[in-house]
Amino acid sequence: MAEKFTRRGFLGTAGCLVLAAALRPRGGEAAEASPTEYNWEEYSYVYLVDASRCIGCGMCVQACQRENKVPDGFFRTWVERYRIGEGGRVEVDSPNGAINGFPSTIVDFKVTKGLFVPKLCNHCKNTPCTQVCPVGASYTTKDGVVLVDDKRCIGCGYCVQACPYGSRYLHPVTHVADKCTWCYHRITRGLKPACVQACPVGARAFGNMKNLQDPVRKIIATEPVSVLQPELLTRPNCYYKGLDKEVR
Amino acid sequence: MEHSKHLARMMLLVALVLVVFHIARTLFTPSSFGKYGHYRADNVAEQMAKPVLHAGAASCEACHQERYAQVRSGAHGAVECENCHAPLAGHVAEGKRVAAMLQNRSASLCLRCHDRLDARPERFPQIQVEEHLEKMGATLGPEVCVGCHDSHDPKMGR
Numbered sequence: 132m133a134e135k136f137t138r139r140g141f142l143g144t145a146g147c148l149v150l151a152a153a154l155r156p157r158g159g160e161a162a163e164a165s166p167t168e169y170n171w172e173e174y175s176y177v178y179l180v181d182a183s184r185c186i187g188c189g190m191c192v193q194a195c196q197r198e199n200k201v202p203d204g205f206f207r208t209w210v211e212r213y214r215i216g217e218g219g220r221v222e223v224d225s226p227n228g229a230i231n232g233f234p235s236t237i238v239d240f241k242v243t244k245g246l247f248v249p250k251l252c253n254h255c256k257n258t259p260c261t262q263v264c265p266v267g268a269s270y271t272t273k274d275g276v277v278l279v280d281d282k283r284c285i286g287c288g289y290c291v292q293a294c295p296y297g298s299r300y301l302h303p304v305t306h307v308a309d310k311c312t313w314c315y316h317r318i319t320r321g322l323k324p325a326c327v328q329a330c331p332v333g334a335r336a337f338g339n340m341k342n343l344q345d346p347v348r349k350i351i352a353t354e355p356v357s358v359l360q361p362e363l364l365t366r367p368n369c370y371y372k373g374l375d376k377e378v379r
Numbered sequence: 380m381e382h383s384k385h386l387a388r389m390m391l392l393v394a395l396v397l398v399v400f401h402i403a404r405t406l407f408t409p410s411s412f413g414k415y416g417h418y419r420a421d422n423v424a425e426q427m428a429k430p431v432l433h434a435g436a437a438s439c440e441a442c443h444q445e446r447y448a449q450v451r452s453g454a455h456g457a458v459e460c461e462n463c464h465a466p467l468a469g470h471v472a473e474g475k476r477v478a479a480m481l482q483n484r485s486a487s488l489c490l491r492c493h494d495r496l497d498a499r500p501e502r503f504p505q506i507q508v509e510e511h512l513e514k515m516g517a518t519l520g521p522e523v524c525v526g527c528h529d530s531h532d533p534k535m536g537r
Contacts, residue, residue: 232491245498270418
């Protein structure tokens with residue numbers, strides 16, 4: 132007990148501690164990434180919205196909320212209604228994200244064209260949201276899906292501000308960032324995202340760019356498609372058909 | 380070198396800070412962090428393990444073959460059962476029926492798709508409610524649509 136506290140003794144102990152910490156087994160307790168034989172190297176997911184087909188029923192929003200237990204008043208996907216008249220008249224609405232569809236309200240100008248535009252996370256290739264995350268809670272998987280680790284997120288909200296598409300929100304109960312996952316639990320089991328499955332008119336489609344026979348890949352390769360706000364250089368993995376210039 | 384002692388103390392302090400930083404970093408970084416990138420690799424498995432609630436119409440067919448065939452051959456053939464009912468997970472769990480399936484007979488459900496809206500594509504079948512009811516001699520009620528139409532095979536005169 133009477134051992135003298137020496138510099139040598141202290142440095143020795145400190146050195147041992149550092150060594151022990153450095154040699155601590157890492158990654159050993161990491162669960163295997165796949166419950167099945169899923170190999171994410173074989174996938175590069177892509178989403179296609181055909182706005183000209185959308186009827187604005189909001190079944191996609193309802194399915195998303197039920198599948199992912201999205202809290203009331205918050206949306207991982209939503210539908211916007213654009214009513215456009217001559218002379219630059221535009222009316223845009225999305226009552227409660229269109230979770231119950233749209234009411235037949237009247238606008239004070241003659242509507243010359245109208246369309247419904249489903250929106251969701253664009254799962255950008257050059258994503259602004261994950262860049263600003265200070266704790267590595269927001270990330271992109273190898274198969275191209277932008278996810279949030281709810282155990283790691285500190286709820287600072289930087290990513291919510293960084294997303295130019297308004298795809299993220301702070302969960303009112305867990306107080307961490309939440310967003311569309313393209314139903315990662317479904318797509319990795321070979322199912323479609325809940326919103327795609329729920330769409331009765333085929334306005335939403337989901338595909339894999341690494342599958343040469345994929346019909347969505349073929350549409351993106353051979354037909355006119357666009358992305359939202361291309362000038363931001365976010366390079367979305369969510370493509371649109373049948374958009375109007377008024378859609379942002 | 381009259382200040383060598385001070386220098387040595389400074390060096391010691393720096394070394395101490397480095398040691399504490401390294402230990403703290405090791406203790407507070409989750410074990411799977413950095414395995415695939417700047418994130419916790421275990422979260423990928425956690426995301427994948429979430430339960431699937433919407434099983435899709437093909438799953439409904441397992442018990443309701445006749446109904447499935449009827450819907451598929453009619454005008455609502457592209458409509459998922461779970462859209463108008465509810466997710467299958469609330470009705471069947473581990474192959475066993477756990478609760479009755481929700482039945483929504485309300486006109487507001489029908490009108491989500493078929494109410495005439497100025498933004499809705501022209502080619503999609505839709506009605507102006509008052510006009511349609513007047514023509515059919517019906518009065519608006521909460522379940523007025525299913526009074527004439529069978530929601531599983533809605534086209535009249537088939």
